[in-house]
Amino acid sequence: MRLGVLDVGSNSAQLRVVDLIPDLPPETVRVVKHLVRLAEATDRHGVISQIAVDRLVHAVRQAAAAAQGADAEELIAFATSAIRDAPNGGEIIAEIQAATDVTLRFMDGEVEARLTFLAARGWCGWSAGPLLLADIGGGSMELAYGPGRYPEIALSLPLGAARLTRHHLPHQVPVKKKHRRALHDHVHSVVAHAVTELEKRPRPITAVATSKTFAQLARLCGAPKAKKGLHARRILHRDDLDEYIPELARRTDAERAELRGVKSSRAHQILAGAIVAHATMEVLKLNSLTICPWAIREGVMLHRLENQPVPPEPMASPAKRFVSAVGRSPLRTEPDQHPPRHLQAVPAKGPV
Structure with missing residues (x-):
């Protein structure tokens, strides 16, 4: 099947x-990326400005137009913590629905961790053994651990880079x-409490x-x-990181952007x-982390591939149907069960 996955994050x-195709990695047909810069348009109360909306x-x-133009049969559209945690998140979702006919759903933090773990397991394979995953987003950080295809432990912590910049670091350089x-100690305390x-x-x-x-960060450090x-x-x-953190602290945003990889x-x-x-x-006693190129989008793809939903009712648009990630409950981890389907098929409203 041909699938479109739209991931709305804090930056893009x-x-x-x-x-x-079963037993093959997802084959990319088209990529479209737009900078939306939600994080920098979020005030200290978490409200996203209308310009960013x-x-x-x-x-x-x-x-949505690009997905249809590429003959995608379905579009899975989801937002993570940037909109999920915003006080005006519900209004934003409603405005998007009214303007585009696309239903953008919130991805629950724990589900996000589980699906990202699924992607990492798909990339690393079984030879990786018990796997530990870390993912730093704009609003949250996800941690997951387990020996299987899905994690035994999945955590979402309010330690996103944009959130902490907004609340814990001064504007001056x-x-x-x-x-x-102070920020290091805060993160250390939150993580240490969460990973008992x-x-x-x-x-x-x-x-x-x-x-x-x-x-x-890996590229900055020479990857x-x-x-x-x-x-x-x-x-x-x-x-x-010990070497580069003071260097980043000395520089303005423009000067940081001159550094390798930033x-x-x-x-x-x-x-x-x-x-x-x-x-x-430091908390997890890790000297290094290997960068995995697959993340939440690939996790959604793999989960969709192994959980084919019942076909929807016939649509006005004969060749298209759209689905949205809803993440209503944590994915199960029992080895003899597939995680419950978290994709809800909805009829397309016709051409965008």
């Missing part, structure tokens, strides 16, 4: 249209050591990280460029991301 809205509406409209230490159950489990054989934040391909081995070492759209929050990564690795 990205569509990937892929062909899903307008950007998002445009991005969703363009993504350089960012003083006392502010960096994880500490009772066997040590992971493989520890991986997903997300743009981790990927850019291969993106043009080297998905299979190039990229590792983030905790000791390297994109201008994420320069504002990369310092917080680096501190979260370092503190988390």
